[in-house]
Amino acid sequence: MKAVSTFLTAEDIGLRYGKAKTSIYRIHCYNPEQLPPAIKIGSSLRWRLEDVEAWEQAKVGQK
Numbered sequence: 372m373k374a375v376s377t378f379l380t381a382e383d384i385g386l387r388y389g390k391a392k393t394s395i396y397r398i399h400c401y402n403p404e405q406l407p408p409a410i411k412i413g414s415s416l417r418w419r420l421e422d423v424e425a426w427e428q429a430k431v432g433q434k
Contacts, residue, residue: 376419376420376421377419377420377421378410378412378417378418378419378420379417379418379419379420379423380415380416380417381395381396381399381416382395383418384406384407384418384423387423396416399416406418406426407422407423407425407426407427408422408426
């Protein structure tokens with residue numbers, strides 16, 4: 372049986388990275404490489420928690 376993914380909103384991502392929700396949308400639009408990959412669900416952007424954590428680990432490894 373497949374595990375259920377936890378999805379984060381733009382507000383959740385903003386809180387995690389110290390940015391406003393509107394800034395998260397702007398960054399996603401103009402500089403998407405500065406954020407973890409997002410998923411479009413209907414008209415909403417969501418981020419899978421597993422993807423966010425993997426992206427953070429990859430960024431730590433680059434420093």
